[in-house]
Amino acid sequence: MTNVNSYSKKVLEHFRNPHNYGKIKNPSGVGEVGNIVCGDVMYLYIKVAKNNKNREIIKDIKFETYGCAAAIATSSAVTDLVKGKTLEEALKVNKDDVIKTLKGLPSIKIHCSLLAVDALSEAIYSFFIEEKRNIPEDLLKIHERNKKEREFVEEKNASWIEAEKKTSA
Amino acid sequence: MVKKIYLDYASTTPVDPKVLKEMLPYFSDKFGNTMSFHDKGAEALEAVEKARIKIANVLNAKPEEIIFTSSATEANNLAIKGIAYANSNRGKHIIISSIEHDSVLNTVNWLKTQGFEITELPVDKNGLVDSKNLEKEIRRNTILVSMIHGNNEIGTIQNIKLLGETCKKNNVFFHTDTSQSFGKIEIDVNKDNIDLLTASSHKIYGPKGVGLLYIKSGIPITPLLHGGGHERNLRSSTLNVPGIIGFAKATEIAWKELKKENKRLIKLRDKLINGILKRISNTKLNGDIKDRLANNVNISFSFIEGESLLLELNLEGIFVSTGSACSSPKLEPSKILMALGRDVEDAHGSIRFSLGRWTTDNDINYVLKVLPEIVKRLRKFSPFKD
Numbered sequence: 139m140t141n142v143n144s145y146s147k148k149v150l151e152h153f154r155n156p157h158n159y160g161k162i163k164n165p166s167g168v169g170e171v172g173n174i175v176c177g178d179v180m181y182l183y184i185k186v187a188k189n190n191k192n193r194e195i196i197k198d199i200k201f202e203t204y205g206c207a208a209a210i211a212t213s214s215a216v217t218d219l220v221k222g223k224t225l226e227e228a229l230k231v232n233k234d235d236v237i238k239t240l241k242g243l244p245s246i247k248i249h250c251s252l253l254a255v256d257a258l259s260e261a262i263y264s265f266f267i268e269e270k271r272n273i274p275e276d277l278l279k280i281h282e283r284n285k286k287e288r289e290f291v292e293e294k295n296a297s298w299i300e301a302e303k304k305t306s307a
Numbered sequence: 308m309v310k311k312i313y314l315d316y317a318s319t320t321p322v323d324p325k326v327l328k329e330m331l332p333y334f335s336d337k338f339g340n341t342m343s344f345h346d347k348g349a350e351a352l353e354a355v356e357k358a359r360i361k362i363a364n365v366l367n368a369k370p371e372e373i374i375f376t377s378s379a380t381e382a383n384n385l386a387i388k389g390i391a392y393a394n395s396n397r398g399k400h401i402i403i404s405s406i407e408h409d410s411v412l413n414t415v416n417w418l419k420t421q422g423f424e425i426t427e428l429p430v431d432k433n434g435l436v437d438s439k440n441l442e443k444e445i446r447r448n449t450i451l452v453s454m455i456h457g458n459n460e461i462g463t464i465q466n467i468k469l470l471g472e473t474c475k476k477n478n479v480f481f482h483t484d485t486s487q488s489f490g491k492i493e494i495d496v497n498k499d500n501i502d503l504l505t506a507s508s509h510k511i512y513g514p515k516g517v518g519l520l521y522i523k524s525g526i527p528i529t530p531l532l533h534g535g536g537h538e539r540n541l542r543s544s545t546l547n548v549p550g551i552i553g554f555a556k557a558t559e560i561a562w563k564e565l566k567k568e569n570k571r572l573i574k575l576r577d578k579l580i581n582g583i584l585k586r587i588s589n590t591k592l593n594g595d596i597k598d599r600l601a602n603n604v605n606i607s608f609s610f611i612e613g614e615s616l617l618l619e620l621n622l623e624g625i626f627v628s629t630g631s632a633c634s635s636p637k638l639e640p641s642k643i644l645m646a647l648g649r650d651v652e653d654a655h656g657s658i659r660f661s662l663g664r665w666t667t668d669n670d671i672n673y674v675l676k677v678l679p680e681i682v683k684r685l686r687k688f689s690p691f692k693d
Binding site for chain 2: 142145150153154156159160174175176177178179180181201202203204205206207209210213246
């Protein structure tokens, strides 16, 4: 059972004043993860540019998140962790880094940190696809897993999603 | 200083000081066991029997038809399992609505594993059960129908009189969980055709740890707790004397103030509903506008998730609850809102405000002042806002 005391001060700080929220116009890549059925949806936008050493970095990053305090805080934390980093460095960020930045997450909310990292991977993946680059093997694996998970959730909740399409139509 | 506004009276209520005063002597002074032969026991027994009469009277029941339990959950378990086991020779089919409290739903789900058949009767978009649909589902082997009276989440009130009549006509026992309505709506077990009724003390400014089951005389029922034969052999356990005394006092106050308090609460409730719907776009009321508990407001806020709204309100000193998956241990959205045919987003973004005896007009004004700002802020982060 989670309650208001389940969240660290750091999570509450990020939740109250999230960093880098919003959209990027003409982004280099977008990662969309999560599912409304589960109650968490994250959109992560990245702008890729070269630094003075001629290496590609995440010049700008923004998020839009539908979800609980943990989902919003992990989104905010992941943007902090990778802003200004090279793509290589960014891809090394994992859920434990996010949890560490937030000084812990309730165990039932650990999946939110994974969601944030997945959103980042998806954004970089979409940038590589757009640029017609070779996809690193690790990233491809993550993308395949995300795709499978999405299909699994959609299949499991086909009736709900169908009902939603009807109401929004 | 941050204000503290409790709008979660449907979860639990503070004990009324008048109730507490009535209970206090029964902890250390009049502490006897109702089963004891001596003066101390007799003193406790007399107090419990007076309490039983008080509660029986408001329901138009006989005192011996009231069984005190430790909670409404226990009362629901006793009603359903007790009827199922005592009447399985007549049939093994039970009907409930699709918006029952977990203590009914999970009890019948367990009975399924014991060879009973369960039908979940759907409700309309406002949460109302149609008695004609109920009649269609009653079979030759149906033994029990259990329908919640006032729904805990959306506040919809069923026409129990009509549902009870349908059961009576078809020779099926009718149980109703009145945890949210007892003390708030007048109930007459005879006129309303009720065979079994669950009520709770801590929802009406009585202590926690006490509930009751009304069982109409002559109905065969099997106990859950075997032991010293308390409560007409239907619920063995040393009686929670202070709890029962408190429950009776709380009942007495609730009944005395029922009409006046309902009038007051409905005014505040409607002010809150209309204020939110008017001030905040993309909001909708869940539950029936007319057949609704006087203290229940349940609203879905599009584009945002309930737990984050709860947390923000908490920081402003406003205590409410949500049907969102993110705040539930199973990470599943409210089954009740889903049963109304609402989409998942509405369920995740639903907030229940439940008003009570100490809710004031100023409290409502404060909520209406801070809520629009909070919703606006949270919607800024949402990918769905436009």
